Amino acid sequence: MIATSIKWTRHNLFGKPLDVVLSLLVIPGVLWLAYTITDWAFASAKWDIVVQSLRVLMIGVFPADQAWRAWTASAIIGAILGAGLGCVFCFKPHHGLVLLLVPVLLLIVDGGLENALPATGIIASTILGWALTSYVPLSRKVLPAAAFTGFIVIVAVMAPPGVGLWGGLLLSVLLTLVTSVLSLPIGILLAFGRQSRLSSLRIICTWYIEVMRSVPLILVVYWIWILMPVLAPQWGLADVARGMIGFTIFYSAYVAEYVRSGLQAVPRAQTEAARSLGMSEFDINRSIVLPQALRVVVAPLVGNVLDIFNSAPLVFIIGLTDFLRAGQMILANPQYGDRTFEVLSFLLVTYFVIGSMITYAARKLEDHMATGTR
Amino acid sequence: MTIHETSAVRGMVDHDHLKSRRLRNRIRHEAIQFGVIAIVVALLGMLAYAVKSGLAEKGIRFSFSFLANTAGFDISEGWTLTSGESFLPDFTLFSPDMTVASAFVTGIFNTAKVAILAIILSTVLGTMLGVGRLSTNWVVRNLCFWIVEFVRNTPLLIQLVFWYFAVVLRFPPMASAAHLYGLIVSQQGVYVPALSWVGGDSILSIALATLILVSAVGAIFDPIKGMRRVCVAAAVICFALLFVRGGVELNFPVANKFKASGGTSISPEMAALLLAIVVNSASFIAETVRGAIDALPKSQWEAAASLGLSRRYTVNDIVLPQVFRVVLPSFGNQYISLTKNTALGIAVGYPDLFNIYGTIANQTGHSLEGIIIVMASYLILSWIISTLVYWANRRLNPTGVPR
Numbered sequence: 138m139i140a141t142s143i144k145w146t147r148h149n150l151f152g153k154p155l156d157v158v159l160s161l162l163v164i165p166g167v168l169w170l171a172y173t174i175t176d177w178a179f180a181s182a183k184w185d186i187v188v189q190s191l192r193v194l195m196i197g198v199f200p201a202d203q204a205w206r207a208w209t210a211s212a213i214i215g216a217i218l219g220a221g222l223g224c225v226f227c228f229k230p231h232h233g234l235v236l237l238l239v240p241v242l243l244l245i246v247d248g249g250l251e252n253a254l255p256a257t258g259i260i261a262s263t264i265l266g267w268a269l270t271s272y273v274p275l276s277r278k279v280l281p282a283a284a285f286t287g288f289i290v291i292v293a294v295m296a297p298p299g300v301g302l303w304g305g306l307l308l309s310v311l312l313t314l315v316t317s318v319l320s321l322p323i324g325i326l327l328a329f330g331r332q333s334r335l336s337s338l339r340i341i342c343t344w345y346i347e348v349m350r351s352v353p354l355i356l357v358v359y360w361i362w363i364l365m366p367v368l369a370p371q372w373g374l375a376d377v378a379r380g381m382i383g384f385t386i387f388y389s390a391y392v393a394e395y396v397r398s399g400l401q402a403v404p405r406a407q408t409e410a411a412r413s414l415g416m417s418e419f420d421i422n423r424s425i426v427l428p429q430a431l432r433v434v435v436a437p438l439v440g441n442v443l444d445i446f447n448s449a450p451l452v453f454i455i456g457l458t459d460f461l462r463a464g465q466m467i468l469a470n471p472q473y474g475d476r477t478f479e480v481l482s483f484l485l486v487t488y489f490v491i492g493s494m495i496t497y498a499a500r501k502l503e504d505h506m507a508t509g510t511r
Numbered sequence: 512m513t514i515h516e517t518s519a520v521r522g523m524v525d526h527d528h529l530k531s532r533r534l535r536n537r538i539r540h541e542a543i544q545f546g547v548i549a550i551v552v553a554l555l556g557m558l559a560y561a562v563k564s565g566l567a568e569k570g571i572r573f574s575f576s577f578l579a580n581t582a583g584f585d586i587s588e589g590w591t592l593t594s595g596e597s598f599l600p601d602f603t604l605f606s607p608d609m610t611v612a613s614a615f616v617t618g619i620f621n622t623a624k625v626a627i628l629a630i631i632l633s634t635v636l637g638t639m640l641g642v643g644r645l646s647t648n649w650v651v652r653n654l655c656f657w658i659v660e661f662v663r664n665t666p667l668l669i670q671l672v673f674w675y676f677a678v679v680l681r682f683p684p685m686a687s688a689a690h691l692y693g694l695i696v697s698q699q700g701v702y703v704p705a706l707s708w709v710g711g712d713s714i715l716s717i718a719l720a721t722l723i724l725v726s727a728v729g730a731i732f733d734p735i736k737g738m739r740r741v742c743v744a745a746a747v748i749c750f751a752l753l754f755v756r757g758g759v760e761l762n763f764p765v766a767n768k769f770k771a772s773g774g775t776s777i778s779p780e781m782a783a784l785l786l787a788i789v790v791n792s793a794s795f796i797a798e799t800v801r802g803a804i805d806a807l808p809k810s811q812w813e814a815a816a817s818l819g820l821s822r823r824y825t826v827n828d829i830v831l832p833q834v835f836r837v838v839l840p841s842f843g844n845q846y847i848s849l850t851k852n853t854a855l856g857i858a859v860g861y862p863d864l865f866n867i868y869g870t871i872a873n874q875t876g877h878s879l880e881g882i883i884i885v886m887a888s889y890l891i892l893s894w895i896i897s898t899l900v901y902w903a904n905r906r907l908n909p910t911g912v913p914r
Contacts, residue, residue, distance in 0.1 A: 149649035155823065156648040163650050335540070337547045351847060351893030352886050353854035356865060360882050363872075367565035367879075368558070447666040453858065461669050468676075481673045485665050492664030 177478070184246075186476045187483045190467045191252050194483075197304015197458040198466075206298065207307055208255040210291040214310060215263035217284045222498070223270030224277050225505055233264045288315075300375040304458035306487070308377070309449040312459075316384040317442045323385065324392025329422060331397055342393070349390035355451050358383035362455040380452045388445055395437045399430035436503035443495040447488070460484060562879065577875045578612040584870055586862045588778055589617040589624075611871055618864035619888050625781060625863065626850040626892070629788045633849065634842065636789060637796025642826060644801045655797070662794035668855055670791060675783035675859040682779075685766055693763040693774065701782050702764035705775035709760050716758035722749045780861035784853065792849045799841045803834040836907050843900030847893045864888055 150160045187194070196207040240256040247253060269276050276283075291311070295303060303311070330342035349357065361383035365374050374382075403426050411421040450461040458466065464480045467473055473480075566573055584607055591605045591613040605617040643655035662670070680698060682688070688697035695702040726749065729742035753759055764774030777785070807830060815825040856863040868885045872878035 149647075152647055153822070156646075159646070159648045159651050163648075163654065167650060167654060335544050335547060337544050337551075341547070341551055348886070348890065351851070352889045353851040353865065355854045355857070356882070356885060356889070359869075360886075363878050363882075364562070367569075368561045370565065370568075443664070447664075448668075450666050450668040451855075453668075461666070461672065465672070477677050481669070481677055484669050485673065488665045488669060489661055493660070496660075496664060 182479050183476065184479060184483075186467065186473055186479055188247050188252070191247075193305065193467060194460065194463050195305045196307050197302070197463050199302050199304060199307075200298055203298045204255075206294050208258060210295050210311075211255070211259045211307055212262040213287045213291050213294075214307075214314065215259045216266035217287050217314075219263035219266030220270045220276070220280055220283070223267040224280065225498075225502060226271075228264070228268045228271035232267070236260045236264060300377050303377055305463045306460045308452075308457060309446065309460045312377075312381060312384060312449050312452065313442060313446040315381050316388055316445050317438075319381070319385045320388040320392045321438070323389040325396050325427070327389060327393035328396035328400060331393065332400060346390040346393050349387055350394070354384070354387050354448055355454050357387045358451060359454050361386060376455050376457055380455055380457060384445065384448075388441065391441055391444070392438065395434045395441060396430060398437075399432075399434035400426060402433045403429045432506055435506055436499045439495060439499035439502055443492055443499070446495065447492065460487075566879070571876055573880065574877075575880055577877045577880070578610065578615075580611050580875070581607075582609055582611050582614045582871075582874075583607055584614075584874055586614065586617050586867060586870075587860075588781070589621045589862055591617040591620065611875065614867055614871060615864070615884060615888070618862065618867035619892075621856075621862055621867075622850070622853050622864040622888075623892070625784055625788065625853045625856070625861075626846075629785055629792060629849055629853075630846050632785075632789045633792035633796055633845075637793035638800055638831075640793055640797035641800025641804070642831075644797065645804055647822065659794045659797050662791055663798065667787060667791050667852055668858060671783060671787035671855055671858055674787045675780070678786070679779045679783045688766060690766070693761075695764050695766055695774075697766075698779065700779050701777040702766075702774045703777070704761050704763045706759050707762040709757065713758070715756060716753060719749050719753040719756070719758060722746075723753070778861070780856065780859050783859050784856045784861045784863075787855075788849055788852055791852070792845055795845050796842065799838050799845070800834060803838045804830060806837070807833060839900060839904045839907060843897055843904075846896050846900065850892050850896060851889065 150164075151157045192201065192204065195211075196204060199207050237257075237260060240253045240260055243256050244250075244253040270280065327342050327346060330338050331346060333339050333342070358380060362376070362379045365372075365379045365382070407425055407429065408421055411425045416425070450459050452459050453462050461484060464484050468477060468480055563573060586605045589605050590602055591609065592602060593609055593613050605613060640655050640659060643651050644659065646652045646655070682696055682698045685695075685697045685699050688695050693704040723746050726742040726746040730739050730746060733739050733742060762774055764776070765772055811829055811833070812825060815829045820829070853863050854865040857866040857869060860866070864885055868881050872881050875881075
């Protein structure tokens with residue numbers, strides 16, 4: 138045992154002169170950093186602020202007595218996400234155990250049921266959705282319809298206290314979901330438009346995509362936010378809806394580019410074969426080209442969802458209280474002014490955990506999609 | 512079997528039929544083409560009309576004349592162009608009595624300043640991180656991997672807020688700031704030594720400066736590799752001469768009680784924005800570099816090893832030159848997105864283009880006109896970057912040379 142570890146050390150840390158120098162420089166630094174962070178996290182950091190304001194971080198300024206609405210919506214989102222996951226990865230009992238750790242941890246840290254109860258509900262519905270699509274193949278068929286109904290229910294449940302009160306991590310997740318769902322069809326249309334034989338359509342789509350890809354998202358969101366009331370004053374669109382429109386307009390261009398790369402990956406022979414069978418252009422694109430193209434780009438599109446989720450904090454520019462703003466709101470309280478590190482590192486770690494899961498899913502999906510191809 | 516008997520006749524009929532069908536198809540094609548254009552023009556017209564009537568209701572007129580008005584607000588940092596007495600515009604610090612157009616120029620200047628610095632720094636750091644992920648040293652490899660993973664999976668905005676509120680604002684105050692060979696790191700900003708011109712009007716100094724400029728241009732644009740090296744050498748020699756003759760000197764910052772004087776200062780906001788963008792872009796660049804190195808045929812490594820090259824020479828002379836040929840277009844995309852990301856400066860109060868636009872929109876009410884200017888500026892910046900990258904790519908990959 139000791140012999141192998143010495144061998145490993147010699148091979149991996151002190152193999153070459155340069156490695157020796159690097160090891161001597163880096164290892165003390167890393168150890169010092171690890172010690173400092175651990176010492177701070179377990180000895181001097183006061184995490185009670187995060188536990189106390191967990192509700193604000195999760196659902197923003199949503200009224201406390203109406204919080205059940207937000208928790209219900211979160212449970213539905215959890216179920217939809219779990220069901221989507223179940224279509225690709227089969228549910229295993231140990232997944233459920235890992236997920237159930239979250240409410241258990243909350244119970245231990247918090248001591249009360251106020252946070253643990255909703256967390257249990259959300260996790261339970263996620264597991265239920267996941268298990269359902271994993272073991273009942275029929276449920277995958279009705280998933281799109283169910284997800285659509287779920288979205289309507291979410292809006293209906295969340296709307297009564299006022300759309301302006303949506304916030305926290307829930308808003309970030311909702312924004313990400315709505316944007317990724319809406320930008321997919323628009324992106325596909327744009328991608329086809331960019332490859333169209335009609336030069337006018339091609340030029341317009343190319344311009345749209347290129348312009349959107351070279352201006353900052355924050356500008357587009359802000360622009361849509363000030364333009365909407367001028368264009369349609371009678372609609373009185375809420376800030377949340379305007380933000381979602383801005384995100385969709387921007388990310389459609391990115392989706393279009395991903396889809397276009399997929400379209401180009403479909404062998405020409407496929408189109409020609411379909412044409413020789415006498416299929417119409419529309420049928421060729423819909424049932425021959427698009428399915429094969431989407432198969433290639435599913436993984437990059439999941440990566441795009443991560444991009445959208447990572448840009449969600451930008452909605453601070455139109456005055457929405459997303460996850461980051463909720464954290465800053467807590468810090469604005471003079472009583473908590475010195476807890477910058479605690480709150481910001483909680484935000485970063487939460488984002489990192491969710492982001493890593495999306496990245497992991499994208500990688501798995503890539504392998505999953507690659508197995509069927511030659 | 513009637514095919515043979517009728518084939519000739521049918522062929523002729525088909526020919527006519529085909530011709531008319533082609534004509535019909537073409538007419539249809541043109542009609543659809545025309546229809547698409549008509550729909551888009553109509554949509555744009557409706558949009559313009561709606562905006563105009565919407566603005567008219569609020570009593571705002573759509574015009575660009577506000578650009579010539581006096582700005583009346585101050586910008587914390589940044590240079591601008593104003594029309595001075597001479598033919599060439601003056602390049603001065605922005606002040607509130609200048610025009611709104613000058614304020615926009617300041618914004619573009621500030622955005623470009625951060626973008627250029629970030630492009631250079633993130634390319635260096637990103638390449639180091641990317642190569643570090645393939646190091647033979649276990650600690651270095653894993654450290655680089657986790658840094659890249661962490662940065663890529665968290666939002667840039669939160670990173671920026673973290674850098675600003677948790678790092679830069681926690682720097683020591685000026686009185687107890689860290690001094691490091693003329694570098695001063697403090698809450699009030701980061702101060703670095705700068706070159707300053709003390710040559711005055713002396714002919715020798717100006718001639719040397721011109722020579723440096725000419726040889727620098729030659730070093731970049733001259734098509735012959737040998738000439739480029741000569742140009743680099745000439746530039747270095749001229750610079751050394753200029754320095755020895757006292758044409759330029761290093762200006763070290765000196766710390767006073769509350770601020771430092773001399774040298775070049777980087778405001779806390781800019782320092783935070785620069786740190787956040789550099790680290791973020793470097794991670795994405797590292798991922799690109801790693802992907803490109805992984806994609807390189809294994810035989811390249813093996814061939815280098817069989818020639819007895821050490822790992823350092825293999826990486827520096829065999830792997831990286833080939834990698835840079837492949838990754839340049841992805842670098843270009845990353846540079847563009849980096850330039851766009853400078854718009855986040857508004858979150859920490861750095862006066863970049865978008866931030867200044869926000870101030871102008873608030874002050875003058877001309878938010879829609881301003882948006883057009885800002886969009887056009889970002890488009891032009893993106894185009895400049897993609898043109899430069901395209902040009903560099905052409906330079907590195909002469910057409911006809913297989914990769």
